[in-house]
Amino acid sequence: MIITFLGGVGTVTGSMYLVHTNRTNILLECGLFQGKRQESYDRNKHFDFDTRQIDAVVLSHAHIDHSGNLPNLVAQGCTAPIYTTHATRDLCASMLPDSGRIQESDVAYANKKRARKGEPPVAPLYTEDDALYALQRIVGIGYNHSLEIARDVHITFFDAGHILGSAMVLIESKERGRPVRLLFSGDLGQPGLSIVRDPTPMPPSDYLMIESTYGDREHPEVNDGRELLAGAINHVIKRDGRIIIPAFAVGRTQEIVYTLHEMHYKGQIPDIPIYVDSPLAMNVTEVFRQHPECYDRETRLLLEAVESSDPLGFRRLKYVRNVEESKALNTAPNPMIIISASGMAEAGRVQHHLKHAITNPNNIVLITGWQAPNTLGRRIAEREPVVRIFGEEFPLRADVRIAYGYSAHADRQNLLDWAGPQSTANQATFVVHGDPQPAQALANGLRELGYRRVEVPTRGEVVKL
Ligand SMILES: [Zn+2]
Structure with missing residues (x-):
């Protein structure tokens, strides 16, 4: 298994990870990077891989920093199915076209200014139509249902208790007959939130990618x-x-x-x-x-x-x-x-x-x-x-x-409580989706729990497992 950390490392925005296993390319998350205008546009516009080589896209939840670049991905030639939960699919059906409209109106405003300076117009990152087209690729699946997305590659969604439809993702594959399990926490919810369930206890896995938004802080009571x-x-x-x-x-x-x-x-x-x-x-x-x-x-x-x-x-x-x-x-x-x-x-x-x-x-x-x-x-x-x-x-x-x-995010103690029971079985852990300080703080906390190999990857880093 090879993981390439393309986004959502060292920061909470633009989540995107490429997982290669058993000859299958899985794009885990396709989030919109949000930061300074021009940098964001460039980063979101250009993918660091061949979009046509993706075999499956897997989406943990509907927030734009996880799903928001899907219309652009599909517009750039990706024909793979996009797997997510039913509720996330329905949320995306409202949120992605809305995001397309925002992209169009942002550019319309910028182009007015450019025209006054005699500069050529720029194209939106994607349009409402692109978003509607991308929705056609989404395949909704239920929680706790293991689905074979390629030969000997299964995915299962477990409730992450973050927003409606949010999921942690277990990718199970066989590499030369040997089982490999990667668990991605997605965005983990805070226990006790209204409406949604508390996060599912951490399923057993060999490798873990864990979010760290509040890796160094605790919330007051809800x-x-x-x-x-x-x-x-x-x-x-x-x-x-x-x-x-x-x-x-x-x-x-x-x-x-x-x-x-x-x-x-x-x-x-x-x-x-x-x-x-x-x-x-x-x-x-x-x-x-x-x-x-x-x-x-x-x-x-x-x-x-x-x-x-x-x-x-x-x-x-x-x-x-x-x-x-x-x-x-x-x-x-x-x-x-x-x-x-x-x-x-x-x-x-x-x-x-x-x-x-x-x-x-x-x-x-x-x-x-x-x-x-x-x-x-x-x-x-x-x-x-x-x-x-x-x-x-x-x-x-x-x-x-x-x-x-x-907050819809687990805090430091919630994250450690969730990860605690699996500490000895785990072979390697990658702390993602957090600014550098909370990510390092969570990594230290996990080491204290007994996690053996804990890394905070940087953007573009590739790990072979
Ligand atoms: Zn989120």
Whole structure:
């Protein structure tokens, strides 16, 4: 078996690994690299291998940093089937065309500028049509089902508990009659997350590729988020304000909605209008509704308890379908909750809502996830007295509350707990999907557990097993 680490090493973005075993080329993940504009474009546009030589593509989950370059891969001649879970397939059906539209509009904007300078136009990385075409290649398979994708090469997906449909991937093959098992953790979830199950205990394997996003950190309890939400809701009801929650369209939005529904059902919060203002979040929420096979026991019990015509309370939501409805919210009566993309408030409709809400001390901005440096979300989270939105300055007078318990990723202790039981059987481990410091920290933790050979590969590195 030969593994080539093409992306998602030394960083959390652009996951891509090539696994060669038993004369079969498997592309594990085909994520979009996200960084500085030109570097990202070049890296995403050019693959470091012959796309026509790929025999199978295997995808762990729908997040764009794992799936987002599939349309480009297929457009560049890859005809291999793309294996993933059913729920991931359906999430991709919304997310990849959406990503194509973003690529097209990004380029349209850049080309306007180029035209003014007399420069020739550039092509988008891929288009919505490319994404729709790539979807035709996706083959959905269930969890815990071993599928032979080439002679003596099997793959099995196990629930990774990260987002709906997320999976860890076991690749089993025979090389000259000798069995070889490689386990890829995918993105591992945090136990106790809403809706999705806890990660499956680590299946036995010979080799391991493990993510390390939070390899050096531990999360506060998930419950913090719940109390924070309840506190924020009581606050805005008393003061006739509104809560703005910037959230990623996939995962976080549905989790917050589920938590609100659960708290309302248990009588912990009064009824309050919830607006979801993100067309992608709307479609994705529908996919969540259609995949009860991915729910944890708690979610199933809640479903049985509430009327069956309103699964997960998703129909209680008020969806904002167009820009006019979105603008109308500015003058709609309080209290209310608006959940809107993007999660770091860098783009999308949430910026309009923030612009109208942050100057009023009766309102709350609820931050539910990590905010990258230099984003509007980070500036608000750090309570800068004045923030810039659409080139204008606004005093930040709204209350800012931060719920960090919401991470969809396992933390350091979760990762070590998951990997612990298999430490002695393992022959080699590769720590991926993490910045250098958390990756090294996790590698050390694994060594302390008894893992013998633990490496933190660099981009382009090739290992023969
Ligand atoms: Zn992910």
